Amino acid sequence: MGDKPLAGQVAVVTGSSSGIGAATARELALWGARVVLAARRHDKLEEQAQAIMAAGGEAFIVPTDMTDADDIDALVRRVIERYGQIDILVNNAGIGWQRSFVVTSPEDIVRMVTTNLLGVMRLTHAVLPGMLARRRGAIISVASVAGHVAVDPLYSATKYGVRGFSLSLRRQLQGSGVSVSVVSPGFIRSELTAGGRRLMPGPAIVARAIAGLVAHPRREVVTPGYYRPLVLLEHALPWLGDRLLRPRRTQRAGTAQRRADTESTTPAP
Numbered sequence: 001m002g003d004k005p006l007a008g009q010v011a012v013v014t015g016s017s018s019g020i021g022a023a024t025a026r027e028l029a030l031w032g033a034r035v036v037l038a039a040r041r042h043d044k045l046e047e048q049a050q051a052i053m054a055a056g057g058e059a060f061i062v063p064t065d066m067t068d069a070d071d072i073d074a075l076v077r078r079v080i081e082r083y084g085q086i087d088i089l090v091n092n093a094g095i096g097w098q099r100s101f102v103v104t105s106p107e108d109i110v111r112m113v114t115t116n117l118l119g120v121m122r123l124t125h126a127v128l129p130g131m132l133a134r135r136r137g138a139i140i141s142v143a144s145v146a147g148h149v150a151v152d153p154l155y156s157a158t159k160y161g162v163r164g165f166s167l168s169l170r171r172q173l174q175g176s177g178v179s180v181s182v183v184s185p186g187f188i189r190s191e192l193t194a195g196g197r198r199l200m201p202g203p204a205i206v207a208r209a210i211a212g213l214v215a216h217p218r219r220e221v222v223t224p225g226y227y228r229p230l231v232l233l234e235h236a237l238p239w240l241g242d243r244l245l246r247p248r249r250t251q252r253a254g255t256a257q258r259r260a261d262t263e264s265t266t267p268a269p
């Protein structure tokens with residue numbers, strides 16, 4: 001493994017029991033990293049770890065609920081006990097949502113923000129002191145095209161939040177030896193988008209982008225590349241998005257409620 005670009009580095013990947021996180025764990029292991037898989041489903045983590053080890057990589061699982069601050073502390077403690085360091089952090093765990101905001105329950109609002117945004121901040125906060133002390137580290141957070149294009153009040157809020165947090169942390173840490181990057185995927189085939197009718201690339205495209213950001217840190221990558229014009233358009237001409245995303249008919253709250261109760265929950269990217 002010595003000649004691999006990430007040989008010996010310790011990578012924590014959240015949400016690695018499926019989809020983008022699982023593909024990223026496999027990719028980083030191929031690049032030589034010792035990979036720590038964290039998510040809630042123990043059996044799925046075990047499956048992913050077995051696949052990595054069967055391919056000659058090293059994997060360690062730590063079942064973790066990212067909405068639980070004690071679990072997050074325990075994750076960092078267990079990785080430090082085992083490996084003594086964390087070189088790479090991939091903040092990927094997340095849940096999707098697409099419903100009319102007015103009918104979303106207060107509990108679901110808290111669950112979404114705690115999983116997608118607060119979990120990213122808490123884990124980064126716990127990992128950062130070790131990286132800064134060693135003047136070495138790479139933090140990559142998975143946002144979304146929906147963190148550039150305002151499509152869903154709750155999901156987009158968390159993904160704009162992940163971008164705002166990461167991009168300003170990146171500025172604060174300039175010259176520290178720790179890089180901070182964001183990857184913003186468009187629609188990707190995974191459990192989160194299951195049931196969606198459009199054709200989507202698999203999660204490997206995002207995994208490769210994340211491994212690339214570890215080796216060659218950049219501010220942000222939007223992937224697949226065909227989403228980049230859409231992102232530029234939203235920044236340059238937001239009124240055009242208002243027109244394109246206008247509901248087909250004016251919805252009063254009651255109408256919105258009935259629609260939301262029956263509509264597909266395929267989330268925004």
Ligand SMILES: NC(=O)c1ccc[n+]([C@@H]2O[C@H](COP(=O)([O-])OP(=O)(O)OC[C@H]3O[C@@H](n4cnc5c(N)ncnc54)[C@H](OP(=O)(O)O)[C@@H]3O)[C@@H](O)[C@H]2O)c1
Pocket residue numbers: 014015016017018019020021038039040041042044064065066067092093094095096115142143144145184185186187188189190191192193203268269
């Ligand atoms: N697929 C897309 O089109 C798309 C587009 C843009 C951005 N993204 C983002 O990409 C990331 C990965 O999504 P995916 O598409 O790969 O979907 P996925 O297959 O559903 O993966 C989501 C992962 O997050 C984990 N997770 C969810 N809640 C968690 C919690 N409370 N604690 C710990 N882990 C938790 C899940 O594991 P457990 O259930 O085992 O905990 C799972 O491993 C998400 O942040 C998502 O917002 C996806």
